Amino acid sequence: AQSVSQHNHHVILSEAASLELGCNYSYGGTVNLFWYVQYPGQHLQLLLKYFSGDPLVKGIKGFEAEFIKSKFSFNLRKPSVQWSDTAEYFCAVTANNAGNMLTFGGGTRLMVKP
């Protein structure tokens, strides 16, 4: 079945540590990839997206993600996290052979200790 997997459910880091959150998908065909973030008490919002071109995508607040087609992955990275990055992060995918419906992974809850 088509799915989006985020294997890290909870991550705890200290400020200035590097971050990498994993995302794998099982869709075939052409995919578009997204990371959404939900800060405490706020709405879900788009962090970054990949459609085509350079597989390294830069988003807001210093985040970036790399699309590796051969690994069906779209991992999120940040070189140095801040306390304000504490949030829940969701990977999401649309696929042209799945009606382009946006499907979310289970989310990763990140806590950054000051």
Next chain:
Amino acid sequence: EAEVAQSPRYKITEKSQAVAFWCDPISGHATLYWYRQILGQGPELLVQFQDESVVDDSQLPKDRFSAERLKGVDSTLKIQPAELGDSAMYLCASSFGTANEKLFFGSGTQLSVL
């Protein structure tokens, strides 16, 4: 910035009762989505509208759930009768075009079925 409005913010009901949630998308957004998010999981698409037409409702439990967007603007999601397993956050989102564009999410309605 314009926001997606949802009401009520919280709803507590007893099983077998009827509940309804309302969503007003950002003005001009043709696509409206209802997602359900169970605690600890990612959002799951229930129904997607393009203007007043249903684009996808394959994950909507149609024996008890219904959704409408009569004039292609605001939308109502109804559950009748509610079951204990329906307890979740119900999120509404909208986008100007398809799900490949940025989705704007509302604050959600937290439903508790007792």
